Amino acid sequence: MASAxxxxxxxxxxxxxxxxxxxxxxELGRCTEPFLDLGSCTTxxxxxxxxxxxxxxxxxxxxxxxxxxxxxxxxxxxAMSCRAYLRRVECTSTLLQFRKTASGAVLVPRLRTFR
Numbered sequence: 743m744a745s746a747x748x749x750x751x752x753x754x755x756x757x758x759x760x761x762x763x764x765x766x767x768x769e770l771g772r773c774t775e776p777f778l779d780l781g782s783c784t785t786x787x788x789x790x791x792x793x794x795x796x797x798x799x800x801x802x803x804x805x806x807x808x809x810x811x812x813x814x815x816x817x818x819x820x821a822m823s824c825r826a827y828l829r830r831v832e833c834t835s836t837l838l839q840f841r842k843t844a845s846g847a848v849l850v851p852r853l854r855t856f857r
Contacts, residue, residue: 757777789815808828809827811836
């Protein structure tokens, strides 16, 4: 049976990023900034998993009028929505799912490359 997981990936210019994938293979959220190496990305995922309950959240409209969410620790952004939503309720629902899933998701150690 599939489970939620953190997927680590790289794309040009070789920065490492993470995203949280649900058990049904939908992206729930991702990092706000790429990392310089695999180690710092992995450390960031572990910090997020341990501190998800204390993360501050912001749900707001972007310039196009669509809704996005962002999580931060002490004003330092750590996670964000993977896309923009037409309705606020959809955005907050995905944020809630991200929060529920983040601490128990498995960290897949394999680094994927996207072009």
